[in-house]
Amino acid sequence: TTPIPRKPADRSKVYMADLESALHYALRVEVARFSVLTGERVRALKDFVAVLAKYFPGRPFVQNFLRSVDRWLRNVRGSRIPYSALKLVLTNRKEGQAPAVLSNNVTWVGCQGSEPHFRGYPCSLWTLFHLLTVQATRHHSGQKAEDPLEVLGAMRGYVQSFFGCRECAQHFEGMAAESMDKVRSVDEAALWLWSRHNRVNARLAGTATEDPQFPKLQWPPPELCHPCHSVVKRRQVWDEAAVLQFLKAYFSPINIFLNYTE
Ligand code: FAD
The missing domain is CATH 1.20.120.310 (ERV/ALR sulfhydryl oxidase domain)
Incomplete structure (x- = not known):
């Protein structure tokens, strides 16, 4: 279940919770539907992450995360990426280091719908x-x-x-x-x-x-x-x-x- 904000969102504002939830969902749910990325999908993912790394005005740890995913994608040799390999980078779990930087679920604030199937x-x-x-x-x-x-x-x-x-x-x-x-x-x-x-x-x-x-x-x-x-x-x-x-x-x-x- 998605936590409901205590007060209705202000429509004149943008909420980081929506943006970080978009990143999580885009990279870890939508992309994850493909067990192996090839061809156009590889190119599309690289371009998407490249603009995120360049322009996403995130909290410092999110920016670091995006830059590290971008670096990893740039160094991928060959034309296919198994999601299992990407997943390790997206969860950013290396021994002895802090765990995943992006929350593993979604929190909608400005994008909260009046029913779960709306908006988000x-x-x-x-x-x-x-x-x-x-x-x-x-x-x-x-x-x-x-x-x-x-x-x-x-x-x-x-x-x-x-x-x-x-x-x-x-x-x-x-x-x-x-x-x-x-x-x-x-x-x-x-x-x-x-x-x-x-x-x-x-x-x-x-x-x-x-x-x-x-x-x-x-x-x-x-x-x-x-x-x-x-x-x-x-x-x-x-x-x-x-x-x-x-x-x-x-x-x-x-x-x-x-x-x-x-
Ligand atoms: P959304 O339209 O999702 O807008 C989100 C927020 O953006 C709004 O709350 C507002 O703050 C702001 N906003 C609204 N309009 C603008 C604007 N013109 N410029 C800048 N900011 C704005 N659904 C379908 O049923 N059929 C489709 O064909 C379809 N095509 C889509 C294509 C794309 C690329 C995307 C991302 C979504 C598409 N959707 C489609 C989903 C649909 O557009 C809405 O995202 C969804 O219905 C949720 O609507 P919403 O009320 O949250 O507002």
């Missing part, structure tokens, strides 16, 4: 990738990124190779194939993911996957970001510059909360 991992995966696209903009602020698709490409590969919701993966691949390669900068990458996520929200609004306590909105709603919404010729439109500024503040390290039970 898919919510945390979106949150993780928005955060990574925004971290990449901070990393490259003022200079042109060599590869503006670094994070989106890693997400595309991860979702294609590992995301357990295959229907979601297909939909996402459809959107990626249509327009991801038009992205020219890290700012555009953060906005691309924001706008595609809103498309998914629009498609799913009112369907069975919607948690009634968390209706699918075009995000951020005016309560979270008033300047993001403007009116042109009496039509509601997004002010993308304001949205970008909002994304950078919302998915910034100082908006990530570590303590959520107080």
Whole structure:
């Protein structure tokens, strides 16, 4: 059972518990479904862990953990990885050393649903990738990124190779194939993911996957970001510059909360 936070999560915040739970679930549950990784899956895992090691603004021990997994993956020779070998690295148990750094279960806070089948991992995966696209903009602020698709490409590969919701993966691949390669900068990458996520929200609004306590909105709603919404010729439109500024503040390290039970 997932512990329920004592008070409802604040929708204007990002919670480290969700992000660390996403890491645990992505690496130790989704990837673990394949007893041997080969071909595309090896590449997808390497790219995913590489962007995590580079951009995940984690607690120091989590950053060390991600960097050590990244180093290990870079040194893998050959084209196949048995999960049993990866598992040893992911549990990080070496004799005489501190045990696993990532908790072995999930705790949803901002991604807690009103019922166990709502929200959770898919919510945390979106949150993780928005955060990574925004971290990449901070990393490259003022200079042109060599590869503006670094994070989106890693997400595309991860979702294609590992995301357990295959229907979601297909939909996402459809959107990626249509327009991801038009992205020219890290700012555009953060906005691309924001706008595609809103498309998914629009498609799913009112369907069975919607948690009634968390209706699918075009995000951020005016309560979270008033300047993001403007009116042109009496039509509601997004002010993308304001949205970008909002994304950078919302998915910034100082908006990530570590303590959520107080
Ligand atoms: P989510 O949509 O998961 O959003 C999580 C949080 O992100 C929200 O609480 C909010 O704080 C923030 N957020 C919301 N919108 C945005 C935005 N535009 N930009 C930035 N942040 C935002 N489910 C299906 O049934 N069919 C699908 O085809 C499908 N495709 C998916 C594809 C991907 C790649 C992923 C990761 C998930 C997909 N899902 C799909 C799951 C679905 O999108 C939701 O994740 C799930 O229903 C849980 O919804 P939620 O209410 O927790 O909010």
